[in-house]
Amino acid sequence: MTARVVVCYGTPEDPAAFDEHYTSVHVPLAATVPGLVEFTYGKASSMDGSEPPYYMIAYLVFADEASLKVGLGSAEMKAAGKDVRNFATGGATMFTQEDVRVSSVDR
Template sequence: MYRVAVCYGEPTDPAAFDEYYSKTHTPIALTIPGLARFTAGKCEAPGGAPAPYYMVANLYFDTEADLQKALTSPEMAKAGKDVANFATGGATIFTQEEEVILG
């Protein structure tokens, strides 16, 4: 499985981030071609230390070809451009071939 991970820094207004992400950005991301799975979750560090990210979203693709098609699609470009509209804490984005070790 292949994925695009988006790691969001702490936003200046978490409530505004959450609302925009759920009501505006998520519907845009769901249009990305070849998307097989989409997860998102807020981060917490063990022991109460500050987490390095506010939230991490993962977009999964079944094949490398699906990933490459998605990365060059107008839908992915639209989603990428939209990040600037709400991610006031910045975003780190990377791709990964994910190997399932257990499960």
């Protein structure tokens, strides 16, 4: 089972500045976290056209709980966490989760 850090970013005051900082500064910082096996992010959109609760959601995936703990305790994760205050003017909610595969999508 994999483990992940999920970061849900609220709508920033200046979306263009958020996007620029995120891609040019934050992604390179986060990508150096030890044990990270996958890092994806994307902007949220609602299925009914209403304002989504989050602007962007990022997923940092680790092979297992032990790797997650190493990553969370690393200097690289601390640096990435500290950087969030530099661009996330809409706030950020962070949590971890253990992934459970229900079924394969191969058909």
